[in-house]
Amino acid sequence: MTSPLHIGLAGLGTVGAGVVKLLDANAGLIERRANRPIIVTAVSARDRSRERGVDLARFAWVDDATELAERDDVDVVVELIGGSDGPALVLARETLKAGKAFVTANKAMLAHHGLDLAQLAENTGAALKYEAAVAGGIPVIKGLREGAAANRIERVYGILNGTCNYILSRMEAEKLSFAAVLADAQRLGFAEADPSFDIDGIDAAHKLSILAAIAFGARIDFAHVAVEGIRHVAAVDIDHAATLGFRIKLVGLATEVDGELFQRVHPCLVPLAHPLAHVDGSLNAVVAEGDFVGRLFFSGRGAGEGPTASAVVADLIDVARGEVGPAFAMPTARLAALAPADTAAHVGRFYLRVMVADRPGVLAELTAALRDAGVSIESLIQRGPSGGEVHVVMVTHAVRQSAIAAALDRMATSNSVTAPPMMMHILDF
């Protein structure tokens, strides 16, 4: 047996405590699999006295997390502080500069500083590992980085935020409004007091930018992810989508088109025949489509104490085994600097819901606006009137998004249209 791998743990929230519990519970098994013990030696958190359900007395306590990078009794620093900058980033830099392995669940930091950190890691030969940063316990980083490594990836996409998926699933199952489900989710602890990172799609965008970098061998480019959240999805949209054979999911999607990187997070109509349509509640799922392997589908629990700790410790076992390699699957010098694609040039089918006044000629007005923009209608449902309003729901044939935008601009000038139209993408692969 080789010597133990010594861990310095920064951040003792739910996931940090979970890592300690996991290393305790499965110590024997982990030692067999890693071929050496993995032992926490030092910890750091904001509040030393908080009750966390784990015995911390056996670990050295440091007030300043940065000290973990310097300690002789720490081989690997695990960062579970969070935040794209601040103490987490300082700790990452100091750890990698010291040539020590750095394991993190911090998607925001990777999205903003991933390339810099990967370069720092390369300079000192240190490992930078982050399986827990995307899709919690599901080994999608490994799946893309190694499992699908032989393939040119055609696209990578998935359900990357459990809070949004939970809200959309409950809106559908219980026919409730977004606001009602969000309030209840906050009460139950499934959504944060400030939910905007989740429901506005930013968390999913952080994760998508990481997946895209690995899938396409590209420099991470969070700044150019087009992001749209789920606040404006109405219960009626979920209902209309079901009538048309779809479920609404918040989907993060990245693809490479003619050397340009297309990245978008958006609520999306997913056909019932697609496996993503059946990923419910707080589950996450990732699909990668490769030129030789075809479609790979991974699903599981994307957040929470156990799954996230599972991913952190998987990284530690890799470090213990000496199986590390470059952070983004290839040396940073080999990562391509892909230009961002114009997401408005996207061609696909669209869902449109337009609320109109109940009077003659309105439908002719809508369909003329679409015709003049070159948008062809595949199916149309008119429902109502209820409360003096009529829902007109349309699925278009495949068309450039800019044409839809032109038609919507024209509708916005009509005094028959009583509310801003709702437009969503349809997932057609």
Next chain:
Amino acid sequence: MTSPLHIGLAGLGTVGAGVVKLLDANAGLIERRANRPIIVTAVSARDRSRERGVDLARFAWVDDATELAERDDVDVVVELIGGSDGPALVLARETLKAGKAFVTANKAMLAHHGLDLAQLAENTGAALKYEAAVAGGIPVIKGLREGAAANRIERVYGILNGTCNYILSRMEAEKLSFAAVLADAQRLGFAEADPSFDIDGIDAAHKLSILAAIAFGARIDFAHVAVEGIRHVAAVDIDHAATLGFRIKLVGLATEVDGELFQRVHPCLVPLAHPLAHVDGSLNAVVAEGDFVGRLFFSGRGAGEGPTASAVVADLIDVARGEVGPAFAMPTARLAALAPADTAAHVGRFYLRVMVADRPGVLAELTAALRDAGVSIESLIQRGPSGGEVHVVMVTHAVRQSAIAAALDRMATSNSVTAPPMMMHILDF
């Protein structure tokens, strides 16, 4: 850039040709990901002149595959010959003895000789890799061995044979008999001329024994997999199962119970709410349930040129990166020698279909046989008569399999029962 990794390829059937095509098609990408070129230098197959759609003139040709193990221009041997013994096994032994990496898709050989080969690999420090042996292109070996490594795995199970899943899916969709679909599948090339390895569950059992060894840190034990194929599944069973809210799938399942290894391949009723129920056609899927991560679900294409080549080349990229480690995730000395569990002691719900003559008292006779064996009935459907026969379909409450067996023995003595009863397990997790 480090020096190229040189490959000796034994076996040039569909998958072997696929590996050559993949290494050609994605050479640049693979070089970036592996940080060195991966180049075939020598090949071997039975028939040199056969047209395979790839240019072999650039490779050295050897008539005896074993020679690949000895050549100076071969760093890694890829074995795609097949067969549990014979030339594939000789090649594996010679390659590993020579201290060279060995990559294979040969599930039968691993099921029978995996432990010996892992020991040989350990002796010389050579890598033994076999992602392609289970579930084709889906990275389940990596997912279990590394992705889920922090967990005590509670059970691992899945749809491991694409031919069976294809047959069962078509039987359901087209309401055809097993024999009719099998004949058509053979005509279309989806089933072998001698289909018994697939339809009798042996191929799935090979794969299950490999998954179980990794999941439970156990010595591979193919001999004790209880195997039951799909020949006796009738179209009416699929129909009755649908009525009851299930789909019939051939499921391989392994679990560890009190230090004993339970391994079984059997046709099984899968509830529609379970993700395995929606894995159709020739797709494969694997579920691993871990104590911290919860349920992980992987699906994709389990066979064929592209997916299998994808898995083989993923292994080669791991070898090129130096990321290898022990074949069964831990040194062989650490693998447990688990005793086989008595699968008849299994407790679960069962599906029973009994064909009976249409006369008074028959139902009382059947239910008495079940009552006397201690089997409690959850639901019962009686259908017919048609052609003088009545179908009695029952779902039992959870009960020990031996009790079901006792009830079936008693029914076999009844002259009201016109055909051997059909019994299938219900997947209840």
